[in-house]
Amino acid sequence: MPVLKLNKTQRRKLSIFAKCIIFSFLAWALFAISNDYVFTVKSNVQYVNVPDSRAFHPLQSDTVSVRLQAKGWQLLFTTLQATTQTIQVDLSGLERRNWIVFANQLGFINRQFPANQRVISVSPDTLYFDFSKQTERKVPVKALYNLQFSKQYDVIDELRISPEYVTITGPLEDVVQIEHWETDTIRSAAVKNDIHTIAYLKQNQRANINVYPTSVEVDIPVGEITEKILEVPLKAENMQRFSSVKLLPGKVKLTVMVSLRDYTKVTSNAFEAVVNMDDWADNDISSLPVIITQMPKFCKLVKIEPQNVDFFVRR
Structure with missing residues (x-):
């Protein structure tokens, strides 16, 4: 490809031309704005x-x-x-x-x-x-949070909110549709201690609804957690159409995360594990999935062993 060669005079003229173009553009832009x-x-x-x-x-x-x-x-x-x-x-x-x-x-x-x-x-x-007609109603406050915990720490109990209820006023047909009022999201990182903060209620998306008060106090209990393994008896639900049902095995092993404070309080009696016999009767599945229907609040389920169980039925 041929290369355009310019002498010193031509390069100087080209440079002057380019500067004139730039100055003209800047002048036009300044005039335009x-x-x-x-x-x-x-x-x-x-x-x-x-x-x-x-x-x-x-x-x-x-x-x-x-x-x-x-x-x-x-x-x-x-x-x-x-x-x-x-x-x-x-x-x-x-x-x-x-x-x-x-x-x-x-x-x-x-x-x-x-x-x-x-x-x-x-x-x-x-x-x-x-x-x-203007009306008013009290609704519970729901605190939203997005916390990043230090290792082995988590929320260990129910949140405490004060006041628990706020008063909303507005048209009856709008007020009756509101079941709770959310706070702005509480955020923090590397959390390993209880959190006490003032949370503002979410801004009203409806101009015809007023809320009072506009902020609440929120306490989030945080503590160290650990793993605990429990054996829970397994029950069969919806077995009325059968004379007897035998589950194999009759117990399941649950691995949960629990706070150190409540470690001794959490026992197998606080959990309920069931299988639904309708799953076999209606869907003809060969093994039944284990369902946890009851567990303490702020216990986090990690693993169920086994997740499915065999069974024998007598009609």
Whole structure:
């Protein structure tokens, strides 16, 4: 392949030409990002100043399109943002009517954006709401956690949460569907001691539901655990259609992880192992799987030996 050879003068001219191209591009880019542009961004809606006496259902999505006027460089940064902007909407007007008009709140919304950005309009311009009777209910708190334990350590007892219940208020048809309220996930690494922390409740995904209080105290008991092997008698369930059933073997060996604190308390009487005779009668399987139907909380089952057992039946 021929190689283009340039003398010193030609190389200098080529260098000057390349610099002119680069400078022209930079000048154009500077001019472009200095101009004003109108662009649209998606925003989530957060309702504020909700009337205490009225429970409401939004009749549209909680996402709106906001038309903004801003400089080109702001448009570039907005495009690169991974998070969605959230705008607050004042619902105090719902005391007198069932709709909110964004055009009447542009001043309030503009104050939520930088001074060099201006909100021109929001689509849809009108939000409609349906109203129902306000009610309240107490539901239990469910603490979520994702802990990385030191070797041979784990949760050894039930979590203690204070308060155990929180009060939720909102429309009756929504409140009755909520069975519990979760906390933000508690995270920690190399855990080998009890954890005492303040956990905030998950942010409300429904604007028409309020929760109180917004945080709880959570105690997670952590201790050293060890392995324990137990022999548990095996029982047959659903054997009414047979005169007798003999299982081979009649016991199974369970390997469990248990805390050192409760090592002597955990006995074979705390476990129940069964086989379901319907598995053979209905599915004609040759050996029955062992099912653990009862075991102490925070005992972790490691292994069952054997996992399947043979049997003899007499009709």
